Amino acid sequence: xxxxxxxxxxxxxxxxGLTGASGWKVFAYTMIVTHLxxxxxxxxxxxxxxxxxxxxxxxxxxxxxxxxxxxxxMVTKEWAAVHRKHHAKCETVDDPHSPVTRGIxxxxxxxxxxxxxxxxxxxxxxxxxxxxxxxxxxxxxxxxFSWQGVGLMLIINVALFGAIxxxxxxxxxxxxxxxxxxxxxxxxxxxxxxxYDCVDASRNIIPFGILIGGEExxxxxxxxxxxxxxxxxxxxFDIGWMYIRMxxxxxxxxxxxxxxxxxxxxxxxxxxxxxxxxxxxxxYDVMSKYAKSVKYTWKDELANLKGNSQLxxxxxxxxxxxxxxxxxxxxxxxxxxxxxxxVHSKSLQTMHEMRVELGAIWERSHASRDQLLHQLQxxxxxxxxxxxxxLQEFSLRLRSYA
Numbered sequence: 175x176x177x178x179x180x181x182x183x184x185x186x187x188x189x190x191g192l193t194g195a196s197g198w199k200v201f202a203y204t205m206i207v208t209h210l211x212x213x214x215x216x217x218x219x220x221x222x223x224x225x226x227x228x229x230x231x232x233x234x235x236x237x238x239x240x241x242x243x244x245x246x247x248m249v250t251k252e253w254a255a256v257h258r259k260h261h262a263k264c265e266t267v268d269d270p271h272s273p274v275t276r277g278i279x280x281x282x283x284x285x286x287x288x289x290x291x292x293x294x295x296x297x298x299x300x301x302x303x304x305x306x307x308x309x310x311x312x313x314x315x316x317x318x319f320s321w322q323g324v325g326l327m328l329i330i331n332v333a334l335f336g337a338i339x340x341x342x343x344x345x346x347x348x349x350x351x352x353x354x355x356x357x358x359x360x361x362x363x364x365x366x367x368x369x370y371d372c373v374d375a376s377r378n379i380i381p382f383g384i385l386i387g388g389e390e391x392x393x394x395x396x397x398x399x400x401x402x403x404x405x406x407x408x409x410x411f412d413i414g415w416m417y418i419r420m421x422x423x424x425x426x427x428x429x430x431x432x433x434x435x436x437x438x439x440x441x442x443x444x445x446x447x448x449x450x451x452x453x454x455x456x457x458y459d460v461m462s463k464y465a466k467s468v469k470y471t472w473k474d475e476l477a478n479l480k481g482n483s484q485l486x487x488x489x490x491x492x493x494x495x496x497x498x499x500x501x502x503x504x505x506x507x508x509x510x511x512x513x514x515x516x517v518h519s520k521s522l523q524t525m526h527e528m529r530v531e532l533g534a535i536w537e538r539s540h541a542s543r544d545q546l547l548h549q550l551q552x553x554x555x556x557x558x559x560x561x562x563x564x565l566q567e568f569s570l571r572l573r574s575y576a
Contacts, residue, residue, distance in 0.1 A: 191334045191336035192334055195334070195335055200335055200338055200342060203335075203342065208346060208349045210245075211242070211245045211346065212349070212385075212386055212387040212389075213387050215242070215246075215350060216386075216389055217230075217238065217417060218235065218239070218250075219248070220257065221402050223254045223306055224253070226305070227400050227402035227430055227431050228418060228427050228429045228430055229427065230427050231425065231427065234426050234427070239307070239311075243315070243320070244324065244327045244330075245323075245350075246350050247321045247324045248350075249317050249320050250307055251308075252293040253293075254302070254305075254306050255298050255299045255303035256289055256292045256293055256298065258302040258303075259292070259301075259302045260359075265375055271285055271355070272363060273359075273364045278360055281356070281359050281363075282356045282357070285354075285355030285356040285360060286355040288355070331346075353385070353386045354386070354389070357379070358386060358389050362376060362379060363376055365379070366378050366379045366393070369394055369462055370394070370459075370461070370462055371458075371461055371465065371499075372393065372396050376392045376393045376395070376396035377392060377393050378391045378392055378393045378394060378410075379391075381407065381411070382410070382411050383405065383412045383414065384411065387414040388404045388405070388411075391404040391410055391412060397433075397458050398458075400430075401431055402430070403418075403429075403432045403433065434456055436452065436456040437452070438574040442573055442574050444551070444573065445547065445572070447543060447547055449550070449574075449575050449576065450546055452576055453535070453550065453575050456575065457536050461532075461533065464529055464532065464568060467565060467567070470563075470564035472522065474521070474563070476490075478519070479515075479518060482518055485515075485518060489515075496511060497522065497525075501530050501533070512526065524560055524562060525564075528556070528565065531553060532553060535549055535550055553569075557569035557572075
């Protein structure tokens with residue numbers, strides 16, 4: 175064979191690879207393989223390994239491990255350890271990647287560097303990496319040769335598509351650093367909406383968890399960390415949960431935990447011990463609904479507040495936001511601002527004070543069940559005698575928890 179023929183064959187290979195795929199086919203392949211990587215991270219690394227929310231059959235478990243070795247080079251023990259430490263130390267200086275302490279720009283743009291640094295801290299791995307795979311293939315391939323997998327992926331992509339395979343590989347290598355290390359760890363603690371006022375700054379980015387496998391519902395996850403299902407509202411969709419349910423129906427997965435769903439008995443007239451237990455178990459749902467009651471009361475009071483010449487529009491706007499905040503998180507100037515507001519609205523003052531009292535019920539670990547029940551019943555009685563419509567309606571709902 176002449177050199178010209180060899181050169182032409184080489185050019186043909188670099189142009190089309192073994193498949194000769196069109197641009198649209200290469201694009202479709204890229205979307206499929208990157209989504210498969212996201213699914214592997216959220217189902218295997220996150221929900222299965224880090225949080226033990228489900229058990230996986232050996233077949234999908236070994237596939238996910240192999241695929242992550244090919245496409246990310248991440249070691250299961252290291253990933254689980256860093257993520258568990260994030261939950262244990264969330265929003266503190268010891269959090270490996272909190273935008274609250276490190277700044278949103280740092281986490282968004284350098285999230286993968288923060289992960290790599292923490293994954294090399296042996297104390298983190300020893301303390302938080304327990305229970306992850308430690309079999310022969312993990313020790314002798316996935317951990318020992320962690321980056322050889324992505325090298326093999328590069329060869330496969332170039333063989334399939336030629337030179338454009340380099341671009342496909344680059345997208346694969348950037349997909350997790352951008353979506354998981356950057357967007358979820360960064361924006362997921364900085365911008366979005368909150369269903370639950372949990373102790374950290376986590377937020378749901380959007381209600382449709384598709385592109386990043388359901389991880390977009392980050393506030394839900396931080397509230398119920400060991401739940402295999404990340405969606406909690408009727409309008410939220412978690413594609414990772416859909417895949418888990420499909421595997422469960424095929425006998426390839428076993429769900430161990432999901433977030434508690436409150437149950438109600440509308441015939442209940444008096445709060446009892448079952449009510450108390452349900453209220454404590456579903457305290458995030460309780461406080462989420464109470465926040466809505468505060469909004470309703472604000473709307474009822476707004477006309478009178480706007481008619482008060484002493485209150486500026488900027489003061490009212492910021493006060494409305496402060497009323498939605500967890501009282502324990504308010505700084506001294508913010509508490510002072512609410513005190514000034516309450517001079518002009520006794521209803522809002524009552525709503526705020528009753529919220530503090532309600533939250534204290536599940537924080538009083540030294541009290542007996544009978545004492546806590548008496549406090550809950552007294553709270554309901556005072557709420558229903560308050561004359562505040564939203565508070566009265568909330569109390570009736572609270573008594574029906576079963």
